[in-house]
Amino acid sequence: MPYQDLREYLDALKKAGKLKIIEKEVDKDWEIAAVGRIAFQTIHESERPALMFTNVKGHESPVVFGILGGSRSIYSLALETTPDGIQEKWAQAQKNPVPPRIVETGPCKENILKGDDVDIFKFPVPTWTVGEDPAPYLTSPFVFTKDPETGVQNVGVYRVMLKERNKVGVWINFVQHGRKHKEMWDARNEPTPVAIVLGTDPSIGLCSVARMIYGLDELAAAGGLRGEPVDVVKCETHDIYVPATAEIVIEGYFRPNYLEEEGPFGEYPGYMGPTAMSYVMDITCITHRDNPIYQAFLSQMPPSESSMIRSIGREAAIYKHLVHDLKLPVKDVHLLEAGGAAAYLAISMKKEHEGQVRQVMLAAWSVDPTLAKFCVVVDDDIDIRNQFMLNWAISWRVQPHKDVFIIEDMPAVRLDPSQAADEVAQLDNSRRTSSKMGIDATQKHKFPAIALPPKEHLEHVRKNWHEYWN
Ligand SMILES: Cc1cc2nc3c(=O)[nH]c(=O)nc-3n(C[C@H](O)[C@H](O)[C@H](O)COP(=O)(O)O)c2cc1C
Known part of the structure; x- marks a missing residue:
């Protein structure tokens, strides 16, 4: 049965433990934004609730936000499905x-x-x-x-x-x-x-x-x-x-x-x-x-409800094109929230032959050419949602003089402040085009073994961690 209105949906969020009700009196002219920002910056995405302010100074109505894009699990609750x-x-x-x-x-x-x-x-x-x-x-x-x-x-x-x-x-x-x-x-x-x-x-x-x-x-x-x-x-x-x-x-x-x-x-x-x-x-x-x-939606500085909503929709569109339309061996696609789910795209894939990495990048740019000022492709052993591992791959699997390339005059994200000075109007031509950087962070030859204990040793220790860490 679909939700009939916002109220029914808020009840569902509450039941799922995904609605934080703030009863303290708050000033809408400064305080609501500050509370929202701290919540989004300090609570990990997987734990983040939507927010409801029930006591807004000078007003009867409550304010809610984060109810559609507070997190992936909130988004899936809104859709009445699971994150997958x-x-x-x-x-x-x-x-x-x-x-x-x-x-x-x-x-x-x-x-x-x-x-x-x-x-x-x-x-x-x-x-x-x-x-x-x-x-x-x-x-x-x-x-x-x-x-x-x-x-x-x-x-x-x-x-x-x-x-x-x-x-x-x-x-x-x-x-x-x-x-x-x-x-x-x-x-x-x-x-x-x-x-x-x-x-x-x-x-x-x-x-x-x-x-x-x-x-x-x-x-x-x-x-x-x-x-x-x-x-x-x-x-x-x-x-x-x-x-x-x-x-x-x-x-x-x-x-x-x-x-x-x-x-x-x-x-x-x-x-x-x-x-x-x-x-x-x-x-x-x-x-x-x-x-x-x-x-309301909480937008502005990421991570925000706006960057979360955009990342889910855009990742799905790029993934569909690469995997379902073009049948490319892509494992995952991730628009990092730090880039407002616009500037920084990471893709993991099981490369089948030389040249395929560039094909994947060009195909991703073709879905929405304003996106992915930086497009990084890594091998499928890298979890691109783990920023440490993504940076590790860029650090050691890239030779900048041959694995990095730049394309000029592609469509731009007009709100990118590196495009033009602050006083330049939003629709000015200088905000229309942007360069893009492709970074091929896949392995191009046989690499040495990764310097970690064998998988089974790590697995054993992980399973019995409490014996070591009590
Ligand atoms: C939080 C948020 C704020 C947005 N603000 C704007 C905006 O100010 N102007 C705009 O043109 N699009 C904005 N968008 C994007 C549009 O809502 C989105 O592209 C939508 O698909 C446009 O619908 P339309 O193509 O049917 O007109 C925003 C999106 C989000 C998630």
């Missing part, structure tokens, strides 16, 4: 989408605020990089738009800056389908109807951040994950359909052919992203459940 089943669950959902089902009404209509009652500041929206971000930001907004020609909806997560009680700024990158919709409405010189949804059953959030083919409604993919349709209701002030059990729905329109400064904002590489010229949304209505729960 994540890839298969996604593959099945995309093959079998289930369109949403329109219903008359739902809990998201328990409170309907229009006119002077509209006030986005009534929700406990944290400031994330205090002293740098110019305002509180929604970091987990599921932004709904629709194609003006086909009527097919799209959902994506794009950062949202709170500007006035009824006005927000939204940054949508040039590759996103949400931007495509905005440009189609702009071409007609008409305002773009938009709804920002906060707090839903987890399948919707996971689909919002996943790249789908254009024209596939993310809610249909969410239906595929759930095995039953998502119930949707019509918005009050336009005809976008949103999940009926959502905690909060912010309705409005993007101004046509109009941009305003937005940002800077603390971004997933761990640095401030530059100020952008972004879309402006005028809010026409807010609907919300009684006692709404405010959901």
Whole structure:
């Protein structure tokens, strides 16, 4: 049975011991971000819970984050599978989408605020990089738009800056389908109807951040994950359909052919992203459940919820291409969180012949050429999720003059601060291309034996460790 809403899912997290409830009063303008950061930096990923703040100074609503990407095991709980089943669950959902089902009404209509009652500041929206971000930001907004020609909806997560009680700024990158919709409405010189949804059953959030083919409604993919349709209701002030059990729905329109400064904002590489010229949304209505729960993503400096979510999705896509499409002898693929799950890719493989390592690297870059500024390939005896072993292989299996190569003018991660100086705009051409480095850290000739005790001796000692270590 899929989760019906955020509340049911939070109960499941609690039962699994994966929800840390913080009852101490916290200030959303500095303290929530600091507590989140310490939790993510100090608790090992395998143990990390999602966080729920129930006593936010000056607010009734609780704040939750880490509930989708706090860790691999939280992500798999959200998908109702095991960490090993994540890839298969996604593959099945995309093959079998289930369109949403329109219903008359739902809990998201328990409170309907229009006119002077509209006030986005009534929700406990944290400031994330205090002293740098110019305002509180929604970091987990599921932004709904629709194609003006086909009527097919799209959902994506794009950062949202709170500007006035009824006005927000939204940054949508040039590759996103949400931007495509905005440009189609702009071409007609008409305002773009938009709804920002906060707090839903987890399948919707996971689909919002996943790249789908254009024209596939993310809610249909969410239906595929759930095995039953998502119930949707019509918005009050336009005809976008949103999940009926959502905690909060912010309705409005993007101004046509109009941009305003937005940002800077603390971004997933761990640095401030530059100020952008972004879309402006005028809010026409807010609907919300009684006692709404405010959901966010913890992003900024990795390790973060953002880098964890990105790494799981992107690793699966690269692995599928290398192993299933090209049948290459690849064992594992890992985008390191230190690189924001973007800059640093490690691959382990059982090399069959010379030249195959470069084939693997080029194939990995072809999946998403902005990724993997550094691409390291090691033999299959190296666990690439163990950073010590990865660095050991690079240290002793590489001759830099022949095992390292650089390709220039590949697409870049635009938020990479090494691309251009801080004052250069996010869409400036100097941020478009980047060089890539391939490091072949496989053995190219017969190596001496590894200087470790025999495996069986180590195994024996490991099994009986308590006898030595009491
Ligand atoms: C925490 C988080 C924050 C994100 N912020 C942005 C953003 O500000 N702008 C953007 O264009 N994409 C952002 N993304 C990426 C998009 O949500 C993602 O690429 C999504 O697939 C876009 O959907 P679309 O192609 O349907 O428009 C973010 C992703 C995550 C996980």
